[in-house]
Amino acid sequence: MQVTKKIIILPLLFLATIVYSQKGTIRGSVFDGETGEFLPGVTIFVEGTTSGTTTDLDGKFSLDLKPGIYKLRVSFVSYAILSIDNVEVKEGEITLLDNLKLVETAIKLEETVIRASVIRNTEAALLTMKQKSANVIDGISAIGLRKIGDSNVASSVKRITGVSVEGGKYVYVRGLGDRYTKTIMNGLDIPGLDPDRNTIQMDIFPTSIVGNIVVNKSFSADLPADFTGGVINITIKDFPDKKEANFSVGAAYNPNAHFNNNYLTYEGGKTDWLGFDDGTRDIPAISNIPFFADVISQSDPVNSTYGLRFKEILKSFNPIMAAKKQKSFMDYSIGSSYGNQFKAGKFTLGTIVSLSYKNNTDFYDNAEYGRYGLVSGNPDITELEKREQIDGSYGVNTVLWSALAGFALKTKQAKYRINLMHIQNGESKAGIFNYNKTNLGTTFSGFQHTLEYTQRSLSNILLEGKYATPNSNWNIEWKFSPTFSKIESPDVRFTRYEDRNGKYSIGTEVGFPERIWRDLEELNLSGALHITKDFKIKERNAKLKFGGAYVFKERDYNIRSFAINIRGDVNLTGDPNEIFEEGNLWPYMGNTSSGTTYEAAFIPDNPNQYNSNVHNAAAYLSLELNLLKNLKMIAGLRVENYVQRYTGQDQLKENVLDNDIVLDNIDYFPTINIIYNVSEKQNLRFSYAKTIARPSFKELSYSQIFDPISGRTFIGGLFKDENLSTGIVYWDGKLIKTDIHNLDIRWELFPGAGQTLSISGFYKKFINPIELVQYARVPGSFQPRNVGDANVYGGELEFRQKLSSFASFLKGFSLNVNFTYTKSEVELSEIEYNSRVGNARTGQTIDREREMSGLAPYIINAGLAYDGGKNGFWKDLEAGLYYNIQGRALQYVGIADRPDIYSKPFHSLNFNGSKKFGKKSQYKFGLKVDNILGQEKESIYKSFKAADQNYSRINPGTTVQVKFSYSF
């Protein structure tokens, strides 16, 4: 409530501070050509006037001048003076001089002047940062984001070297899955929206609010230590350079999904379009729930207190169980953002407000899910046998909106910021599938309807302060950010009929209908303090950085489910809505043995309820030295004390934990990064660091979570797996952390003008990595376990080239290609090895190693972009063709007679173009085509000398999107 109030007040506040002036403004920023960092305290002097200013602690400046043409001198002690000619100031307008580069000079007596004409804003700063940073980083800036025209961060981030995005949401860095990739916002931990993931989904961030995205692939002591692939830092804008007000509308059409009469949906609530349920899907009761057995034990079951309550609960179930066909609408989106900065005396005020809404409709026709296995007892048969097949169609409607309000205030020496953000996401799914199951020679067939709704919300507040001493030798920065997130899946409905020669039945062979409510709430308090001191050792720059961080997280998790039975003489027609039809509810026709009944699975004890919390306290020290003129080194040490506690119980209540410690480690994370400037445009880098991956809340639990759609069960890592009579312990229930040693080398060439060539190599050693292992005794059950140690080797190649250097008619074209290759080896545990040997087909040899699960062997990103420039016929036209592929990755590790499951490469080819119109280029029209090749997303079972069989297959189709925006 408080949050919304502030969102309203902030813009009002700013309206009052707008001062009308006859002058124009020059704004800009200055960075150190040596380090890529922004320089505070730089003098900006306007030649021929008495006007001048100095840059603030962010290296930014602002000057109000009368309209005219000026010449600026940018100077700073021991740096060469930068002179800029022909800077035009227009009345009431802002001239941007972003990213002015100052170069340090050894010659002190003589003034070195570098002349520059007005520089167009490019990714120069980020590239310099990348070039000069001691860490291995890659990134994409606000300008880059604007240029590509992606609407959300998920589509943008995959253009970064070594980054790929799974399912349009989750980021992989260097092919390493989300267990080893971390997402932080404004440098602080943020909880994910999905309990099954360690990272946050990226498609929830609209690009309009993002300042930049930086991917750190090597560890430095000031970063959290729990990543190895990369840490992705999404920075939300604070001070827009000039007034940015923007309104946009967009629409997309997919011939598969839109205006399709076969689209599947179900009736939801009145507020589904806002991304949350209005109570239509509320659970009928969470207490005072009589069992059917309680009811019928009464002397007058129907009119007893229990009976009346039982009927009341039955009637309060939403009666819809069937998916229905309904013509679908297209995707549409609407967004608006406003940002500006103002001067009020000594203070600069910055504000940013953004609202975005998007409504997407997807339809997957002929989706397919299969379960296959090896034929037991006869190794000569290599072909896989089909055990279960589900195929059909499902429709998904996704609503995503976000609201953000940021307010920042700064003086030359201090900066404060408050940022409020809310993200709301609702996803409604409905599907109808055919079902076939074979169990020891007996075949069942039928069909199923599944209805699902998931709502996710995330509210975040960021408070930030930054101080610099006048001579800017000391820099202090603090941040504090509470986040509250919620995920609810209210009323997942699942109905499966068995079809016996046209007669429909519901029974044990195919499973009873279920209704499931899942709730997750998480509170995350995150804070950090960074102190930096710049000094000189033997005339060479050095930097000392130290600080600390603290994260507290608490999660409440709960699954409540009802098993539904339709008893007695009710004649079933195959329409799932008949189950909760009033006339079919217990007592059917007054018969107390007939009709629809429920059993609450969460009473009296609910093993799928837990509370977990984490305290993670960290401190670090990092020293940056220029050992030689061309050799820079950063060495650091971070220490983290991580304590995770769990409250919950197993099914039989044999193990009851009450805020008991399940993980308690003090870890030291040393890191060393060395950068050698071979020449001005060439770097050689080396880095070593130790990092960590820890089991998640869900993994360190006793939960057993069944997914009715995939038929898979997740078994918490605290469960032991042992055979009491043989004494064999397969899993001891002790899930521990993974230690990772990382080695990186990189050679980079920066031929200039935004062009890059880099080659990297990396090696990672995983000690006790965690993987999801299939439970041998129960088909389709998975448990996280520490498996054998793993090694990952890899290489990366990045190439950015302007094509005008090859031929003049290629002016405006640029090519951006990056390629990542990885090779992994996991030492098989004894159990897995024996299992593979036991199941080997005739002629198959089993290695002691296999590839690591979730790791893509290669990633290719390629983009051909065109920029029409500021003048001429193609003025303000930007277009690009982007290709992305991720190699075949081991998705689920096979065990026993269940073979390995791989995700198949998906060739993603997208086109993106935009053209601006109008006097001030204020109108923009964009066109985007996704999945031009019309590829299908597939996962397959692979086995020795066997034909590949489908694990899952969906067809997303090709989507054409148009977008129109107006800036004012």
Added chain:
Amino acid sequence: MKKHLMILLAAILSSSIILSSCSKDEAEAPTVTAPTATTEVEEGLATDVTFSVSVLGGYASGAVAAQGGTAAIKTEPADGATSGNVVVTFTASNTPGAASVTLTVTDENQKTHNATALLTVKEEVLIIPVNGNITSNTTWKTGKTYILKSRIAVMDGVTLTIEPGVVVKGEAGNAANATALIVAQGGVLEASGTPSQPIIFTSIADNIQPGQIESPNLDPSLNGLWGGLIVLGKAPISYAKDGVDAATTNIEGIPANDPNGIYGGDVSDDYSGTLKYISVRHGGTNIGEGNEINGLTLGGVGSATVIENIEIVSNQDDGIEWFGGTVNVKNAIVWNTGDDAIDTDQAWAGKVENIVVINPGDKCFELDGPEGSYTSTGHTIKDATVFVGKAGGLIDYDDNTDVNMSNIYFLDFDSETLEDDGIAISGYSGYQANTNGFASSAFEVTVTLPTGVALTDIFTGGSDAITTEVSAGAATVGADLTKFANWSWAAVAGELD
């Protein structure tokens, strides 16, 4: 607080003993302390009462007297001991009310002291909750009702004796809260009912009292109200894990991570107890993931185990299911199951004789063979009468089904199911082609075929060759229905008439 006081008291007491023990001869008189709390005991039952004694003159003897019952000293300190406990066993009379035990202690100097412990004799408890696994030998008494509060296992090395006429009721609960009685490997169930006093396993919803056969309130079609009875032994099973034969595995119906669900081994003549005149009703609840409990599950049960006269009424999943093992079963009646009536797996090497099946939800017989490379001599199904009703199939054979089946009589077909072509024998030709000598013979059937339906549509795959059509009452094969008279609900309800 109280504990600290006690420790302090004990310390003072013991130090005073040490101080004064030097002069044993002129020691003070002994002190007897009775328990301060009133002990409760059920009528006719025994309980122990512990007195603490301090005998500075040296313990010589003790004597007890009781009111409202009888008392005897169970244990006492050694002669000459200066302190210790005297444990007295009190056996209550059959009259509820106040009672007491008085202990008199005499020391070596003939000095005496006494104290009186108070007891209350309570009325007999007829309904007894069972909250946790049975870890020591236990007897469930005739005339009483026992309530299973969760999944209860009779653990390895423990015997549970159930006397005739006992009613066992499973508490309501689904998934993790499902209730069941599991006889784990090495556990023993001695449950010998009698024709006049069968042992009944049913749901908490059932208002049945010890001594009754028919439920006073539940319809015989109600299922899934609790779990079931699961017996697990160490006899061989044919199961392959990781493509390699595994001697043991986990039983279906209870979660794989419950270690009490293991069965199988190499003890052919394993003994899991005696089950006689038992009726299991209204069970088969879902424990999650489409994993239901059978009425009677026999996993790797050995041949020394005795199972006779078993009735299963209205189980949500199968009636009786064998997973390997070597046990024989005699006189079984399965009425109104949600799924199959008789289900065999994993190379069960035993015999079931004299069977009645009434109106199963799916197959009357679901017969499978070995799953691993271990094969057995197979099983025998003999003398069965099958009231087909709305069953989903008569017999489902697989190519490797290891059954010898004979003298089966099918009758009482549902005419609508016949018209819909919904009932048949399946897999017969593949099974018949086996080279292991397994065969079925002597089937008889009484059926009125609708137009368009031939006998070969029901007795498919050549099984019509072993089938003879007989008119009602003219069958020469089938079960001896008299074995089920009086003690089974089906017989009492007239289902066999």
